[in-house]
Amino acid sequence: MKRILKYFTIRLLLTIPMIFILLTLIFFVLRVMPADPVKSMLGAHAPKRVIEQKRKELGLDKPVYSQYWDYLKQLARFDLGDSMIMKQKVITPIKEKLPATLELIIFGLILALTLGVFLGSYGANNRGTKTDTTIRLYGLVVFCIPAYWMGLMLQLIFGIWLDWLPIAGRTGSRVLVANFNNTGFYLIDTLMAGNFTAFFDVLTHLALPALTLALILSGIFVRLTRANMLDVLNNDYILAARARGLSERKVVYKHALKNTLVPILTMLGMQFALLIANAVLTETTFSWPGMARLLVKRIHLRDYPTVQGIIILIAVMVSLSSLIVDLVYAWIDPRVKY
Amino acid sequence: MMKNIIEIKNLSIDYPIYVGTVKAVRNVSMKIKKGEVIGLVGESGCGKSTLGLSLLNMVRAPGKIINGEILYNNTNILDIPYKELLKLRGHNISMIFQNPLNSLNPLYKVSEQFVETIQSHKPKIKKKKALEMAEEMFEKLGIEKSRLYEYPHQMSGGMRQRIMIGIALILNPDLIIADEPTTSLDVIVEAQFVDFLRNLKDKFDVSIMVITHNLGLVAELADRIAVMYGGKIIERGEVEKIYHNPMHEYTKGLISCIPNVKAEQKKLVTMPGAPPDLINPPSGCRFSPRCPKAMDICYEKLPELKTYDGHEVACWLYETEKENS
Amino acid sequence: MPTTLIRKFLNYMSESKKKYGIQWWILIIGLVIILFVTLTALFPGFFAPYSADNMEAGKQLTGPSSQNILGTDNLGRDVFSRIIYGSKTILGVAFIAALISSLIGVPLGLISGFVGGLFDKILSLIMDSIFSFPGLILAIALAAMLGPGIVNITGAVAVIYIPQYFRQVRGQTLSLKEEVFVEAGRAIGASKFRLLRKYIFPNVLATIVVIFSLNIADAIMTEAALSYLGLGLPAGIPDWGRDIAMGKKYLASGYWWIITFPGVAIVTLTLGFTMVGESLSELLNPKLRDK
Numbered sequence: 001m002k003r004i005l006k007y008f009t010i011r012l013l014l015t016i017p018m019i020f021i022l023l024t025l026i027f028f029v030l031r032v033m034p035a036d037p038v039k040s041m042l043g044a045h046a047p048k049r050v051i052e053q054k055r056k057e058l059g060l061d062k063p064v065y066s067q068y069w070d071y072l073k074q075l076a077r078f079d080l081g082d083s084m085i086m087k088q089k090v091i092t093p094i095k096e097k098l099p100a101t102l103e104l105i106i107f108g109l110i111l112a113l114t115l116g117v118f119l120g121s122y123g124a125n126n127r128g129t130k131t132d133t134t135i136r137l138y139g140l141v142v143f144c145i146p147a148y149w150m151g152l153m154l155q156l157i158f159g160i161w162l163d164w165l166p167i168a169g170r171t172g173s174r175v176l177v178a179n180f181n182n183t184g185f186y187l188i189d190t191l192m193a194g195n196f197t198a199f200f201d202v203l204t205h206l207a208l209p210a211l212t213l214a215l216i217l218s219g220i221f222v223r224l225t226r227a228n229m230l231d232v233l234n235n236d237y238i239l240a241a242r243a244r245g246l247s248e249r250k251v252v253y254k255h256a257l258k259n260t261l262v263p264i265l266t267m268l269g270m271q272f273a274l275l276i277a278n279a280v281l282t283e284t285t286f287s288w289p290g291m292a293r294l295l296v297k298r299i300h301l302r303d304y305p306t307v308q309g310i311i312i313l314i315a316v317m318v319s320l321s322s323l324i325v326d327l328v329y330a331w332i333d334p335r336v337k338y
Numbered sequence: 339m340m341k342n343i344i345e346i347k348n349l350s351i352d353y354p355i356y357v358g359t360v361k362a363v364r365n366v367s368m369k370i371k372k373g374e375v376i377g378l379v380g381e382s383g384c385g386k387s388t389l390g391l392s393l394l395n396m397v398r399a400p401g402k403i404i405n406g407e408i409l410y411n412n413t414n415i416l417d418i419p420y421k422e423l424l425k426l427r428g429h430n431i432s433m434i435f436q437n438p439l440n441s442l443n444p445l446y447k448v449s450e451q452f453v454e455t456i457q458s459h460k461p462k463i464k465k466k467k468a469l470e471m472a473e474e475m476f477e478k479l480g481i482e483k484s485r486l487y488e489y490p491h492q493m494s495g496g497m498r499q500r501i502m503i504g505i506a507l508i509l510n511p512d513l514i515i516a517d518e519p520t521t522s523l524d525v526i527v528e529a530q531f532v533d534f535l536r537n538l539k540d541k542f543d544v545s546i547m548v549i550t551h552n553l554g555l556v557a558e559l560a561d562r563i564a565v566m567y568g569g570k571i572i573e574r575g576e577v578e579k580i581y582h583n584p585m586h587e588y589t590k591g592l593i594s595c596i597p598n599v600k601a602e603q604k605k606l607v608t609m610p611g612a613p614p615d616l617i618n619p620p621s622g623c624r625f626s627p628r629c630p631k632a633m634d635i636c637y638e639k640l641p642e643l644k645t646y647d648g649h650e651v652a653c654w655l656y657e658t659e660k661e662n663s
Numbered sequence: 664m665p666t667t668l669i670r671k672f673l674n675y676m677s678e679s680k681k682k683y684g685i686q687w688w689i690l691i692i693g694l695v696i697i698l699f700v701t702l703t704a705l706f707p708g709f710f711a712p713y714s715a716d717n718m719e720a721g722k723q724l725t726g727p728s729s730q731n732i733l734g735t736d737n738l739g740r741d742v743f744s745r746i747i748y749g750s751k752t753i754l755g756v757a758f759i760a761a762l763i764s765s766l767i768g769v770p771l772g773l774i775s776g777f778v779g780g781l782f783d784k785i786l787s788l789i790m791d792s793i794f795s796f797p798g799l800i801l802a803i804a805l806a807a808m809l810g811p812g813i814v815n816i817t818g819a820v821a822v823i824y825i826p827q828y829f830r831q832v833r834g835q836t837l838s839l840k841e842e843v844f845v846e847a848g849r850a851i852g853a854s855k856f857r858l859l860r861k862y863i864f865p866n867v868l869a870t871i872v873v874i875f876s877l878n879i880a881d882a883i884m885t886e887a888a889l890s891y892l893g894l895g896l897p898a899g900i901p902d903w904g905r906d907i908a909m910g911k912k913y914l915a916s917g918y919w920w921i922i923t924f925p926g927v928a929i930v931t932l933t934l935g936f937t938m939v940g941e942s943l944s945e946l947l948n949p950k951l952r953d954k
Contacts, residue, residue, distance in 0.1 A: 017788060146930075153926070156923075242427070243394055258443075258445050281799075
């Protein structure tokens, strides 16, 4: 236990340079680029004096390196600073939007894993059949579909033609969020409040965006599962398990699947970046009030501190996800020792 | 007369692959008696492993049993439904494989793999009782009980192979098929393992079929030996007879290949020629292209197994001798 | 003899088909897709019945008909013609971006892997950091700051793919430089530059070709995504991603063709490059079985 703790402390410390590099990169990209936040804030025709004053107020008149140093000092106090555009702390809108994004990606990821692992293992166990070829084709094609287009197509089919599911937002107009909003995870909030009408409403709103994410990501999981499962099925312990008289279901879903999940898990950390990228497109398409959409909006507004804050947060989330993957990995595979 | 456990009748197995059909096993008949150890010997690719797998009806796709019967307790196991077959595997007939390092699932404790085997055949046995059975087995195997609760990677290869035998024996099967059980063990561990197998026969009332390319190994273990070549059994008989008086030229070759430490052999003897092409096998005796004593008839007609002097051989040499005399 | 040549070619094709199986078909289909889209990009006038911004190609918002096979958009422009003209934009941006990434990433990877030391450590850390971060978000930030424009977008897309080349090439260089044939080159006094160019680079080339193809597929998706988010090209240039964003407003009224067909075009073109990349990676390196 002590060793594991030590390992994770080191891992945690190692993520600091990564976050630092990204932060530096983004900082200079934002500062060096021609776009001027003050002009976009006050309009291009604002008097020069007003612009100068605003620049001073925001500390933009100082040289870039000194701005950078100030920013680092601020971060060291775990403070993301104030927004340039709104009168608020950077952290305020992030805190508000983060649960929406997390709810979407967690739900989407669970769906994607279920779908991908199921299809992939089915394909591997029926190798060479027509179903297998279809599943492989699915894995390839779905991987090449842009998330927003998938979202729009689902909106068209389920929202417009069939009129089954809502296509925008997190809740319907008749649901009062203030009645249950507690953690920001609406599925949990509505359940805790015992408000099942609202729960159902939230669920139907979540359905299409989550499905969009799930379908896009399932392609990768189908391919990973199928390839790894084929490797695993060639092992002697599968043959030995069959020779012991275990049923095919037990052989595949107890012995083969667990071994298949180990390499998939190690790649899950990498998929997290992809998940975030697709979340941006999905949130935009479904008017989902999440962090990714906030990022795009604030980029358009040239709200540097907020953009920096969100990017740092995403970097932290990416590192955390790979850390969690490592933990689960150690838990599943007894051979791993830290 | 001892009872037959298994009777194989006229078994043929094909592997259709892209370039043609591999005739892996051809018209093999064989009986295994209760309590005996039978050695199935041959080069790799001669069909011996396929034959072993067929006893559990587990020939791997695209392999297919095209002909023949395998009788266990007078029922043909190639005909019984899948569920019945599952009850048979690991319960009445068990199998252990070449690579002990990879025969246990690395993600489950050894105890778990014992318990699931017991429970899948006898669902009424509680986990606690199953664990007791496993611990008892560990005692008989000469392994410390506490190691039952470890993961496979924490054990040595020899130990894992003994554990595989333990799992195979746990439900008192009538027959254990051991496919190249010592190939991946080093020489010293192999010797220990052979001792272990020999003692096993006394402790458990079980028949063993040892599949190997190593005639030396079965010479120490087996009661009877069957030699396979090109998908067919070409010679069969008591160990002493085969070992001291081999009749088929191929068997003679195999015996001269056994490295003999005592005789201070200078050169390692190898057999000339390559194993036969089983897609387009020679039309006569399958060994004829490599046989030093091949006659015209050997290239034309396939010899059948015939009994001479208490042991069986499929070779024209003896047939013609008899005709001539 | 053209007939014998054709027969030889057909023979060769059927032989390779047998030898490589389904991967070979995937490669051929991918190449056909790429070839076709390249042709439409080079000679759009030959394929498109109307010009890209002809607002009199048909009535506004009409569905697929004999006059406009894929319908018209809200300005009366022919959807099919816009797709044909748009292929040049997306293919051009993706190809040039991939080219820039490879031209920066490959030499850096070669040098970093070969030289090693502190330089390698720092560069690897930077590249790994960028690699682990969602590329699209980085591209969004870059594109937004640079402002619209074909050069800016190409640059923004190019930057995010550099680490892919770097990581692969560096990894291979690290193992290649320990190989005996490189040692032999060193022994006969080849200069470092020559070692890299003549001994190591040719062995990395296969990997680069594979990444290049997969990179274009990815760059197509990124370009389209940027355009969809309104961070792409200035108005006036026909662009699949932006056409989808424009058509989005009319989706709720049931005008499905405006967004459906540009999307199909993106999927098809991405699929083409993905298929080529995947099958090449398998045909060139049988060890990397369908991972």
